[in-house]
């Protein structure tokens with residue numbers, strides 16, 4: 547019997563004994579402390595199904611041992627939610643700071659977790675010098691390439707996948723358009739291909755992804771992004787996969803639409819990962835919403851499991867405390883598999899059941915664990 551399960555059984559016996567004692571003595575119910583971590587079958591199931599199950603990790607909370615333990619108890623892959631972003635890694639031009647990502651990558655190496663790197667270029671969380679500087683196209687290209695070489699080079703062999711571009715489209719006045727990021731403004735649309743080529747040269751073994759929101763189902767956002775990645779692929783740009791963020795509500799897109807979307811990208815010869823899966827709910831969540839959320843977590847996990855090109859599922863947050871600002875300000879939350887005490891929610895059990903029923907297919911590799 548694995549040690550974790552033995553420990554859990556022992557805890558369970560103690561728990562029952564405590565209840566019996568309370569019952570026999572007729573005293574007031576004993577306040578049972580919430581176990582600091584739930585029993586979890588996820589890492590074992592992830593490994594036997596051959597699919598990394600990941601989490602976005604909050605860099606500040608990662609100094610906490612209980613948080614680290616929760617990561618280890620439940621996941622086989624991590625995506626540092628902020629540590630790799632430019633504001634942290636190049637706070638002054640040409641001055642790199644790896645103080646935030648280094649310990650997270652080392653943690654992954656020590657515990658054989660896979661690492662996804664987010665993100666080599668993005669429209670936000672950039673340092674002020676980059677956002678407000680004036681650069682020629684040649685200067686901006688050099689800045690971008692130097693950064694990618696420095697970051698990807700440092701973690702060569704340790705970061706399995708890079709999100710080379712993140713969120714390149716958005717809707718303005720009802721029209722879908724490329725996001726007018728610092729990169730588009732200074733370099734033009736060619737920055738995307740350039741970033742992929744630079745990353746490939748810096749670590750030929752890392753898998754390179756374009757990550758996007760709002761492309762998990764049909765619509766203008768999907769069309770624009772699909773056409774873009776198709777064009778990159780046809781032009782021989784070294785893109786290996788597409789990330790579907792999967793920040794979503796309880797209604798749309800439907801599970802069938804998600805499946806169709808993943809299959810369309812797979813048909814281009816790309817890997818697909820679900821990269822930031824969460825379902826924020828209005829707070830406080832009612833039981834029905836939590837159950838609906840669970841059903842969707844399970845169904846979308848199953849979709850990924852039956853497609854060979856779907857190489858990983860990352861949930862955005864270790865537990866419901868990991869609320870990021872966009873959902874905090876709209877008073878939503880309860881978006882992960884574990885509540886704020888770390889107790890498993892219906893979503894956890896649904897994901898476990900989906901993994902237990904995983905079809906035996908030969909899945910493409912989402913990249914090795916670090917170290």
Ligand code: XIL
Pocket residue numbers: 602627628664712713791822870871
């Ligand atoms: C979020 C982080 O989780 C937050 O901690 C941070 O304040 C903002 O960014 N889409 C993305 C992620 O691509 O990088 C974002 O992560 C969530 C939305």
